[in-house]
Amino acid sequence: MTIDIVLFGLRVISGLLLTGFLTAILVILWRDYRNAAVAVHVNRRIYGQLVALTQIENIYAETGARHPLLPITTIGRAPTNDIVIQDTFASSEHAQIILRNGQWWLEDKGSRNGTLLNGDPITTPIIITDGDMISIGSTSFRLALS
């Protein structure tokens, strides 16, 4: 009689321990995957792209073309550039956008007709941010960061 009670108690404890083992494993796994997800989020590359715009009677509309930015993105008329623009006002090597210390810099490469940032010509490398408009000749881009 007593041995039955002891055995029953042992069964209950063994069941509880199994449940405990399972729970511990699930908790560890859950923590592990959460940490991995955080690490992925932190390590994600800063991502930016240039959205090509077209001007229709003082209103800018997106043409649909989007150019993802590389750590060094060159813009110009020559086919060797990362972003090639068909514009007679653009120089063959016109401007470049560089990622430096987590920020995007716009730099004119000594072009003949200059590079405009939000309508003003730039003379030195300058930090650009989300929503800035870059104009080269009659071609315009808007910077979109995510």
Added chain:
Amino acid sequence: MTSSLTIIEQQTAINHNRIERGLLLLAGFFLSVNFLGLALLQDTNIGHWLHFVTWLGCAVSGHLILNRYLPRRDPLLFPVVMLLSGWGLILIDRLAPIFADRQTVWLIISLVALLITAIFPQVLRWLRIYRYILLISGLILLISTILLGRNPSGFGPELWLGIGNIFFQPSEALKIMLVAFLASYLSEQYLSLRADNKMSRFAGRFAWLSPRIVGPIVLMWSLCVVILLWQQDLGTALIFFAVFLILLYVATGKTFIILSGIGLTIMAAFVAYQRFSVVRLRIDIWLNPWLEADGRAYQIVQSLMAFGAGGIFGQGVGQGSPDYIPVVHSDFALSAVAEEWGLLGVITVIVCIALLVTRGLRIAAAHQERPFYGLLAAGLSSLIGIQSLLIMGGVLKLVPLTGVTLPYLSYGGSSLLMSFVLAGLLLRLSAEVRST
């Protein structure tokens, strides 16, 4: 910069130790409760306690040695392996006490093997550079089993090599040897296997015809057929072929490989069903065991009964009657678990195996820039996965029964030893993962 990194690393190492210690403690409590129950039920036998103490010694020393030499390992692998192997000891004490001493000795040998493969970094290098020696010695083992094979019980398939009273099943060692050989071979071909995708459209479409891919497929397929023909060892042949296909798929990323592999398997199954009585028996009793419940399907029917009798929480250790199943302690270990620990126990076993497989695949994914490590981890973890699926599905009548052991849990010295070597390799590979 570097000092802060090492502090973080030390922190994770301490954390890992705590996780491993906690899980080992839980496993130890679980096993001690069950050993106690068993001791109360059976004649008080000092041997049982000796087995438990041996397990305890293995767990503690393994944990401490791994802490000392391998602080950056995956903390979940070792406790899971120890829980399953300790559980296996209980099952043998319960079901086949005459084999229990032997299995305990094998556990010690296996633990030593695990520690050696985990601690010495040269092991991985040797596996890679001596791959043809590996392949040839594997084939010699296979041929010598075909020629000199015996069966310890005196009848049945002759899959063992024996010296005196010690028997070893070479196909267990052959599994790991072949995975290592294939991982090494494919990692050398890795770039060209991948580059085929980027060739011209015509060449890309027919790239799979290149002897680089077709050659090993044909070789492995014929090897499996040899195993099937001469040894009548259905399970091992299936495992070899499936693991090989998975490795080739991981290396090349071509869906065609999986499809053609399934096609070849179905073809082989048809032919085998026509030609071999063993295969026909297995498939017949899988489709309908109840016609011959007293005869050829007795084992599988009793296994189903055991699952039914177990219910959700099981009957308690030593209180069920899984011994109605013939040779329950080796292939049918899961049925014994089901009867005495119920659904809860079965789920724990499945979670443990699934954990080993998924952690292995994660280790593989973390080694993307080192193809040999990645392929080795993927191959080893799919080896555990396929073998467990085959036997767990088999005893539940989900797939035709193939006589393979359930890793860590089943009785069998060579199976235990090779499973521990496999775990040691996974531990080593997990420690090689570079922290980002």
